[in-house]
Amino acid sequence: MKRIFAAAAVVLLSTLGAAHEPLPPGYGELGYALPAPGSYRLPPLGRAADGEVLDTRGETRSLGALLDGRVTVLSFIYQSCHDTSGCPLATTVLHRIRQDTAREPELAERLRLISLSFDPDRDTPEHMAHLAHNFRFVEGGSDWLFLTTASQEKLQPILDAYGQAMMRERGPDGEETGDLAHVLRVFLIDSERRIRNIYSPSFLHPDLVLNDVRTLFAEAGPDPAHAPAHTAHAATAGPGDDKTGYERPDYRTRSLSLAVRRGRPMDxxxxxxxxxxxxxxxxxxxxxxxxxxxxxxxxxxxxxxxxxxxxxxxxxxxxxxxxxxxxxxxxxxxxxxxxxxxxxxxxxxxxxxxxxxxxxxxxxxxxxxxxxxxxxxxxxxxxxxxxxxxxxxxxxxxxxxxxxxxxxxxxxxxxxxxxxxxxxxxxxGDSPFDRWYYGGEPSAIGDAVERGFAVFMGKGGCVGCHLIGPEHALFTDGRLHNTGIGYAASMAREPTTRRIQVAPGVALDVAAALIGKVSEAPPSDLGRYEITRDPDDRWKYKTPGLRNLTLTAPYMHDGSIATLAEVVAFYDGGGVENPLLDPSIRRLDLSAREQTDLVAFLEALTGRCDDLVADAFAAPVGDASADDPPWWE
Incomplete structure (x- = not known):
């Protein structure tokens, strides 16, 4: 193979050692003491995206499924990269992580490394298999997957979701050189598919990454698979009892019993x-x-x-x-x-x-x-x-x-x-958006979030109702609007059957008449009209704030929309037409990429809420008992 990325770590380091430019810290010793694992928090930075990828055998895999259940370090690379602050650095750091975890089997089993090519035209499954073979001389260590995609079309939504911008470089004659221009970002993703840290070249070091990995493990408690059967493990759960994928038959709950959670009071x-x-x-x-x-x-x-x-x-x-x-x-x-x-x-x-x-x-x-x-x-x-x-x-x-x-x-x-x-x-608060917009941290968000913010402020017109101020943002005008959701529910005809999900991946079509016999009739809901009795207030509901939306699905006053992508699609279509539709609701005609970017922006509004949840777990729970005095005596 002519294009070897640095066939093995020894070759890679010797090549880089000859370079004249200063090497990023990840190639050497860290140079400073790290805090104890678990002594600090890594707030969720948004959801890790799914996508269709190919493994080294050319078989189609779900990236999301590969992320489920393990802490993952995800890097985007391409084999012909020669930038010492780019792909070679990411691969060197992952190689050293694998070496270190070879000495800690329990840590290795709970950690996965993924290198995903963003040059599918050149990095075929065969090429990625060859690259994987070059790093197999380490015995044990974390599972390290080398992936690519079937085409640039399959790859692009993944790059967009992770804010990975890249372009092909051209020579003086205008012809493509084969090199890609990109900014290295490596993602730390927890077992619930939440991004918990994003490393740039200045902060990408195996010791730092492993310290963060151990911090995530300290947060989640010991691996139940390795805990003694008679010992309940303790865990501090964060916000977002994630039900992603519940409609699939392979769904596995990530929820923890109240008995094994531990709280932590806060001020x-x-x-x-x-x-x-x-x-x-x-x-x-x-x-x-x-x-x-x-x-x-x-x-x-x-x-x-x-x-x-x-x-x-x-x-x-x-x-x-x-x-x-x-x-x-x-x-x-x-x-x-x-x-x-x-x-x-x-x-x-x-x-x-x-x-x-x-x-x-x-x-x-x-x-x-x-x-x-x-x-x-x-x-x-x-x-x-x-x-x-x-x-x-x-x-x-x-x-x-x-x-x-x-x-x-x-x-x-x-x-x-x-x-x-x-x-x-x-x-x-203190969301990635806040740290970028109010805190002046350029690296707090990715390109997709920044593009989504532009849609929010411009073509989408979202800021008209979800206000943003110069020093703070509540993302609401505090007013009530008719978007058509309530109107559609009021005017909808009763279906003859309803689909009822009874278990992960199991849904039944049940006759509506049968449901009606055993349940209360759905109450009518005319919104603000019920308070004012003003006919113009029919189906008006309060503008919600947009902070922490990733934690609070489903959406709308009646919970009728399940995902943020569906919310964006609803507004893109102009709501539901009715005589009292708010004049600010109109068709947006956003492109697929603009909708995806807008969702990325909304996801970046989730703040650091873990301490509030941990405090709630520490609160006393008042349960009724036979000794409670009756109030009426």
């Missing part, structure tokens, strides 16, 4: 007083000050099942911390005794900034809002304010808490203030 008040990058100061009413004590009571109430009529249902059962304080399981929420709730449970991250409240904007303060689910017959089912107040008054573990925090016992006002205090601390 919630500090998260209110010094909100994360990208968020403005938190508005706190003068008559409802937030203190450590009021937050602690509100946190306790939020997870207390005893606040429902029959002691089985807490606020956290619709607003699930690891699911973005929303519910990824259901289009619309389910309340006490399985009762139907007609709207999607909104996420509570950054609820402090939300006004008005509810999808129809019927409340203006969190202190007031919290009472509606407590009293709704189809949510927590309490018959009256007094029933809740008296229940809290009589529970021994609340004795003295309200008096200490508020100067008086539980009542309608102090219970509302306590729950609102906790909700005002659930502020999650």
């Amino acid at each position: 919630l008040l500090a998260n209110l007083q010094d909100p994360p990058l990208g968020l403005p100061p938190v508005p706190v009413p003068a008559d409802a000050p937030v203190t450590q004590k009021t937050v602690a009571i509100g946190r306790k109430l939020f997870f207390d099942r005893r606040l429902s009529l029959n002691g089985t249902f807490s606020c956290a059962m619709c607003h699930i911390p690891e699911q973005g304080f929303a519910s990824n399981e259901l289009k619309t929420a389910v309340g006490i005794e399985g009762r139907t709730v007609r709207r999607n449970a909104p996420g509570l991250f950054n609820a402090a900034y939300s006004a008005p409240l509810f999808h129809d904007g019927r409340e203006t303060r969190l202190e007031h809002q919290v009472w509606e689910p407590l009293l709704a017959a189809n949510e927590m089912g309490n018959p009256s304010i007094a029933s809740v107040v008296e229940k809290v008054r009589r529970l021994p573990d609340y004795r003295g808490l309200f008096e200490d925090a508020f100067g008086r016992g539980p009542d309608m006002e102090t219970i509302g203030q306590a729950l609102a205090s906790y909700e005002r601390t659930l502020n999650c």
Whole structure:
């Protein structure tokens, strides 16, 4: 073979050693001490994309399937690259990682290395097999896959999704030289297919990468496959109880039982007083000050099942911390005794900034809002304010808490203030977008995100309703709009059958009449009209903020859209035509690439929320018992 990338690491290093230009740090010793693994956090930076690739035997594989279940280091290379800060560096670093993991079999089994060519015209499966053979002299170590694609058309969506821009260089005569111009990026991807770090040449070093890998393992706990059968492993789960692929028969859950999760309390008040990058100061009413004590009571109430009529249902059962304080399981929420709730449970991250409240904007303060689910017959089912107040008054573990925090016992006002205090601390920003736009970090996002931002601000017109300010962004105008979603639901004809998914990859077509016999009829929903009785307000719903969207699927007020790609496609098509359609809703005619880029931008709005979730896992859970005093005596 004429084009060998550096047949083996020894040849590669000797070649580079002769170069006159300074070598990147990854070729030598790191030169500084690293923090202990697990002593720092690696926030999710977005979803790792799927794509159709070829292995060294020429067989078609799913890149997403290769990423599932293992921590992965993914690099994009091409064999004829001669830039010492490019592909040779990535391959050298992966080779050294494989050497190091050969001495740690348990680490090696949980880590995968992938080198994917972005020159499929030259890097055929045969060429990639030859390259893989050159690095097989290391015994053991992490699995290292060398992949390519069937064509540039198959490769391009993958490059776009990972922000990997490249172009073919040309000589003085204008003819292509065969070389590619690109900027090296190596991706660290966790076992749930979330990107957790992106390394540039200045920071790509095997010791640093392995330290980050060990940090991810410390976060997830020991590998269940190697844990003793009688020992439950502990884990701190982050936000996003990911259900990606649930429709496939090969779906494997990544959820952890409550019994094996460990919490980690955080300073919630500090998260209110010094909100994360990208968020403005938190508005706190003068008559409802937030203190450590009021937050602690509100946190306790939020997870207390005893606040429902029959002691089985807490606020956290619709607003699930690891699911973005929303519910990824259901289009619309389910309340006490399985009762139907007609709207999607909104996420509570950054609820402090939300006004008005509810999808129809019927409340203006969190202190007031919290009472509606407590009293709704189809949510927590309490018959009256007094029933809740008296229940809290009589529970021994609340004795003295309200008096200490508020100067008086539980009542309608102090219970509302306590729950609102906790909700005002659930502020999650410092997303990749924030670090790029407000923090001045050019490498915080990739090219696809930057292009998506341009679509958001320009051709897409999204910024008209999802506002961005010079110092912070809430991505909402706080107004209500008719996009046609509610209209379509109101006017839709009842189908004769409905497809019901009963297990991963298993769905049944069930007669709608049969479903109707055993279920409650779907309630009508006219949106803002139900509050104002103004006919022009039919099917208007509040503009949601766009932060942390990757954690809070499904989308829209009724949970009718499952993915961000489908949301973008809905708006690209101009919503659903109806007489009251908001004039800002129009056809966009975005290209496929523009839609993909826009999704990449929306994914880059997910902030660093892990600590809030870990704190929620550390909160006490109030469960009903036979010793609880009844509120009515």
